[in-house]
Amino acid sequence: MAQALIKADNITKKFGRRIVLNNVNFEIEKGDCLTIFGPNGVGKTTLIRILSTMMSPTKGDVIVEGQKAAMDPIKVRRQIGVISHNPFLYAELTAYENLRFYGKLYQVSDIDNRIDELLELVELSERKHDVVGTFSKGMMQRISIARALLHKPTILFLDEPHSGLDPHAAEILDNTVKQLRKDNTTLIMATHNLDKGLQLASRVIILSPKGIVLNERANNIDASKIRQVYLDSLRN
């Protein structure tokens, strides 16, 4: 087995006395598409926040390319992009200003061309100089896709990315994710949408309040079994 690109090593997260994640362990190889299923409130977003170095675990480590992420989080963050249900965009700035701002933080070279390229990808070139506060939720999410891809991340986290998307925005997201999959980008998606999640997954994890109840390669297990385990985890 190849060296894991990302390894969750005994990750535990507590908020006060409440244990949100308890000894979570798994590995992801380069180019994998891991889908994390689980009901609301089970800790999917917390897990994504910990894996993407936004938040520190109470116990355990995130290991990226054999090195603890906490040792050099800035290096890890350069490789990471996140598409969340929250677009991380400033309502008073235009689409271009938002993307240029994040581009500067990530030190993206030839930033204007990269912005044009991404706005074309998300089909919002004509709204480049419009203030983001005037955009619909779907349009904001499309700009958010562009924001996440600005620095050409090799690892992309998607946290409930289809939440609140109109069909057009969802189609753009799905096409982008498929293309990234072809480009060997490692994808980690948290969702409770079984159909969307299973379309792309090469590995599936089901998270329940008790912890991980299933961790399998998607081709080793059929969709009906995954559905069954998922539904059982909701009932228990």
Added chain:
Amino acid sequence: MRFSKQIYALVEKDIIAELRSKEILNAMVIFVIITFVILSFGLSDILKANLKVDLEAVLLAGILWLAFAFAAVLGLNRSFVHEKDEGCMDGLLLAPLDRSLIFFAKFISNLIFLLTVQFISIFVFAVFFLKDGFYQKFWILIAAIILGDLGISAVGTLLSAIAVNGKARDLLLPILFFPMIIPVYLSLIPLTKYAFLSTAKLADVSGLMQFLAVYDIVFLVVPFIVFDFIVED
């Protein structure tokens, strides 16, 4: 070099957003002017009386910094609201930059907003309160404003980052902020007093300026150590 470009990007973003929304600057300027108007009427009899020069100078310094402190709270209260409400703080936490730079950039933005408000309102203050001519020792006023604003912005930015996560954030910041800047005001008002006295000498103000400088340094260093913990959870 990399750090300076990232700080520049963060400050530029704050300034563009503020110039477009004007929600911080408008509120601060209007508040300061209203305070000056109310105090000029309320204290008119006292100001017309033949007070001792020293006493009048303290009164003027108190009026000036009373208005500036409350205006600063108005602005500071809003400083992390966009990051919190629009979820942009997560975007910043994901960026490959030292998190203390987020504090430092926000501190610079708050300092710029505070200085802008003071630049506008100081003329209004002169119209309402100064009898003859302008300030006697203008350089002392400039030093007081710079040293005071550094401390107010540093403490205020740090506390604003803490308060923004609270449910009653609008109430929490003043409760935390005013006790923390009492030491600044204990030096700042006597220092500003000398700006209105023609007899002021460097020896009168050097101790006060040194105290403010030390306070500023402490509250610029502490956030660099603790800011990561404040914003993470």
